[in-house]
Amino acid sequence: MAITTLTMSNDARAATVSAPQAAPELSDLAQRYLQYRADRLASESSAAQGITAVEIGDRFAGKLASEISAIDARRDLLRKVNGGHKRAEVTISGVEETTLHGGTIELKATEHAKLHFARTYPDAPTFEEYSLRHRFVFERRGNRWVLQETSPELAVGELAPDTQPTIAVDMPTTSAVSPNKDASATDRPTNHSTAAAPDKTKATRNATLAVYDYTAMLDYANKYWNNYNSNYRTYDGVGGDCTNFISQIVKAGGWAEVGSYPGDSRSDNANWYYGSLTITTSYTWPAAENWYWFAQIESKRTSHLDNIWKMLTADVLQVDFFKTGTLSHSIFVTGRSGSGVYADELYLTYHSNNTHNKPLSSFLASNSDAWYYAHRT
DSSP, rough: OOOOEEEEEEEEEEEEEEEEHHHHHHHHHHHHHHHHHHHHHHHHHHHOOOOOEEEEHHHHHHHHHHHHHHHHHHHHHHHHHHHOEEEEEEEOOOOOOEEETTEEEEEEEEEEEEEEEEEEETTTTTTTEEEEEEEEEEEEEEEEEEEEEEEEEEOOTTOTTTTTTTTTOOOOOSSSOOOSOOOOBBBSSOOOOOSSSGGGGOOOOTTTTOOHHHHHHHHHHHTTTOOOOOOOOTTTTTSSSHHHHHHHHHHHTTTOOOOTTTOOSSSTTBBBOOSSSGGGGGTTTTTTHHHHHHIIIIIOOEEEESGGGEEEEOOEEEEEEEESSOOOEEEEEEEEEEEEEEOOOEEEEEEEETEEEHHHHHHHSSOSSSSEEEEEE
């Protein structure tokens, strides 16, 4: 393979470096930068106050200062609602071969972060994790690398982690409307019921429906939250993969497909099926709004919960972020703490962006102005 070489001058000194030779050093700098952001979210100690391991360029410094202020605000908010985080671990993988653009080198890598909870519960997750692709632009100055630009690769509609609080889902132009479906309350009652939470595996179901395997659903979600199942296409970048992921999960738990292409209409919410092509897959499979109408109205495979804190492991939560009347995100519950009707905490897993065991209290804190729809599966 040919080796590309970058030559530039700085302070009358010439520095020559090849892109492949620079990759290990730049990967280390990228990891240190992302670790700093995660540390800032988890701690306000002196160890997280300044970034000294990575030199920041002047044109990026102002933007970074604003982003760090937002991370600090998010850290303080999470501490109020659930104690926040006590420790962060960041690794990077999938580093692409660096490319040269004039006097800079571009690097792309995937961040994997574990954010350990300050407050934990018995038999519940002790950390949340996410995976996120980033683009970095470094400039060579003498014998130093300077970070001039970086950004996460998030498509429209994909959710950013708490280490990227300034990245928001684009606001649609549609004005808010009255909900066309029953929203679920988000406030957890202060006088919790002393009754025990129901056992979904023993619940009486419609005799025409199969008994679902909730363990299989949970196992599927935990296995494929980040490592996608190659038997299915992904909808990342084309509206998000969240509901495609939910459909895969419930199918793994025993949901039978309804209809098939070309005999049964893709747009009929009474049908739910996957095809080898997008045009041979029902709308209800990958689209959050259509999935709702199939699952709860047409097939009655899920039932409405009047409060999201009543959800159990293997239930589904859907969100209308901007109150447009159209659902935009689907989430699976992979953990629950508390034995009562109302959970002490719930843990959410979803695609777009890939997230595992995020506390419901954290999700609500950063998305408080939304309509929520909780499904008992």
